[in-house]
Amino acid sequence: MNWAPRVKPIKIRRLYRYARLGIYDDLLLHDVGWELYERCTDIATVADVYREGRVPCPKCRTKITRRIDPLFSSGEGGTHENWFHCSHCAKRLLWRDCRQSLRNTPRCFDCRSVLQKADDLACVCGKTWSPAAYKQSIRTRVRLPCPHCLNLVRRPDPPSMERTVRMRKSSPALQCPKCQAVALHQHGNIECTACGYKRRWRDYRKSLKKKDEKLECPNCKYTFRWQAWRKSARPLRTGNPRPAREFVKKWIRCRTPRQRMIQIDTLLQTLHGRGPLAPLFIDSGEHNIRQMLDDLAS
Structure with missing residues (x-):
C-alpha cells in the first residue's frame, strides 16, 4: 500500500516565516496543505479499518470486508455496541x-x-x-x-436477554488443523473426532493469530495478506484520529490562502497539545518536532 509521506519540517517553518511577514505563498500553502490532507486521509482510512473491519485494496482502494475469526471477535467492526x-x-x-x-x-x-x-x-x-x-x-x-x-x-433497544445468553453459549464451529474434520473444545484442549488430533486450546488460539489471512478484491481480483497490510499501516495507526478527520473535512472547504493557513495552523496547534500524535504527520523525531511546534507557537 502506497501511503502518503509525512510533511517535511522545513516546509512548515518556511510557511510560518512568510506568514509572520504577512505573505501567503500559494505554492507553498498548496504543497503543505495537500500533503497534510493526504496524510490525514490515510490516517482516517486506517482508523476506519480497525473500526469497521473493511480493508481498502492496495491497488484500487475498493473496501474488502474481513472474515474475522469468531474465536476472537463477537462484535461487528470491533465494537460490542448495536449498530x-x-x-x-x-x-x-x-x-x-x-x-x-x-x-x-x-x-x-x-x-x-x-x-x-x-x-x-x-x-x-x-x-x-x-x-x-x-x-x-x-x-x-x-x-x-x-x-x-x-x-x-x-435510541436502539438493547438486545434481548435470550439473544445475549444464546450468543454467550454458542461456540463457533471448529475444524481439525490436520484432517479438517469437526473438532471439539473440551477440557482445555481441542480434540478431533475423526483422527484423534489433540492440542492445547491456548496453543491452538495462538496458531490462529499467526495464520495468514488472505483477502481478494472483488473489483480487480488482487490478492494480498492482511498481516502485510497491517504491517504497512502500522506507522499510521493511532487511537485518536479525530484531528485528522476534522482537517480532511475542513480543508476542502477552504477557498482563500488565509483560510488554508488557518486550517494548517489549527491542525499544528492541535498536534502541539498532543505531543505523541505529531510524528504521524511530520517527518522528524519527537524531540525536534516538539521544539519546532514550541517555536511556532511562541
Whole structure:
C-alpha cells in the first residue's frame, strides 16, 4: 500500500516565516496543505479499518470486508455496541455517534440550530441550557438528532436477554488443523473426532493469530495478506484520529490562502497539545518536532 509521506519540517517553518511577514505563498500553502490532507486521509482510512473491519485494496482502494475469526471477535467492526440505521437518511450509526456529534457541535434538540456558546448555551428559538444541564440531557435523552441529516432518531433497544445468553453459549464451529474434520473444545484442549488430533486450546488460539489471512478484491481480483497490510499501516495507526478527520473535512472547504493557513495552523496547534500524535504527520523525531511546534507557537 502506497501511503502518503509525512510533511517535511522545513516546509512548515518556511510557511510560518512568510506568514509572520504577512505573505501567503500559494505554492507553498498548496504543497503543505495537500500533503497534510493526504496524510490525514490515510490516517482516517486506517482508523476506519480497525473500526469497521473493511480493508481498502492496495491497488484500487475498493473496501474488502474481513472474515474475522469468531474465536476472537463477537462484535461487528470491533465494537460490542448495536449498530442501527437512521430511518430518514439510512446511514449506519452507533448511538454514541449521535451523542458525540452534539458534544462537538451543540445543537438545539427541537429546531436543531447550532447553540451560541457564552456562559450558557442559547438557541435562536429562545431556549437555554447550562453546560452541565446540556451534557446531562445528552446522556439521558432517548431521541437525538442524526449526525448526518439532523432528523431525530430513537435510541436502539438493547438486545434481548435470550439473544445475549444464546450468543454467550454458542461456540463457533471448529475444524481439525490436520484432517479438517469437526473438532471439539473440551477440557482445555481441542480434540478431533475423526483422527484423534489433540492440542492445547491456548496453543491452538495462538496458531490462529499467526495464520495468514488472505483477502481478494472483488473489483480487480488482487490478492494480498492482511498481516502485510497491517504491517504497512502500522506507522499510521493511532487511537485518536479525530484531528485528522476534522482537517480532511475542513480543508476542502477552504477557498482563500488565509483560510488554508488557518486550517494548517489549527491542525499544528492541535498536534502541539498532543505531543505523541505529531510524528504521524511530520517527518522528524519527537524531540525536534516538539521544539519546532514550541517555536511556532511562541
